[in-house]
Amino acid sequence: MSDKSFQPKILAFLCKWCSYAAADLAGVNRLSYPPNITAIKIPCTGKMNPEYIIQAFRQGADGVWISGCHPGTCHYTSGNLIARRRFAVFKNLLEYIGIEPQRVRLSWVGSSEAHRFQEIAQDIVDSITEIGPARKMVKNIIPQSYQGVRKI
Numbered sequence: 001m002s003d004k005s006f007q008p009k010i011l012a013f014l015c016k017w018c019s020y021a022a023a024d025l026a027g028v029n030r031l032s033y034p035p036n037i038t039a040i041k042i043p044c045t046g047k048m049n050p051e052y053i054i055q056a057f058r059q060g061a062d063g064v065w066i067s068g069c070h071p072g073t074c075h076y077t078s079g080n081l082i083a084r085r086r087f088a089v090f091k092n093l094l095e096y097i098g099i100e101p102q103r104v105r106l107s108w109v110g111s112s113e114a115h116r117f118q119e120i121a122q123d124i125v126d127s128i129t130e131i132g133p134a135r136k137m138v139k140n141i142i143p144q145s146y147q148g149v150r151k152i
């Protein structure tokens with residue numbers, strides 16, 4: 001499905017040590033990337049809670065991008081490796097709750113890789129545009145105690 005007027009909303013959770021810095025560098029170098037991407041700075045991909053992804057979709061995101069330091073360069077040693085393992089398991093859950101796993105992307109982008117950041121950003125927007133809008137999540141699978149805690 002491809003709707004030419006569809007502009008996907010992508011929420012990007014970027015590690016402040018690398019991918020967020022790469023986004024900054026892209027800006028400094030005037031490398032444009034799609035405005036569909038809203039960047040959120042996180043301390044490390046290892047701090048990325050899968051609940052944030054669910055909340056993003058519940059609040060209207062069409063795609064989620066998580067990007068961190070390359071393996072072996074995480075400032076907290078293994079945060080990105082933990083994120084990678086968590087993400088592999090989480091993809092199965094996404095399918096189970098009816099979200100196409102292609103809507104969520106994990107990548108590694110170093111702080112000096114502005115061009116790589118730009119390319120991945122464009123690729124994510126292109127692939128989500130191709131998939132189309134995310135279905136609205138009507139079922140509330142977040143426990144009552146978590147609701148209203150965070151608005152993304």
Ligand code: FES
Pocket residue numbers: 015016017018043044045046067068069073074075076079080
């Ligand atoms: Fe960047 Fe851990 S500090 S992914």
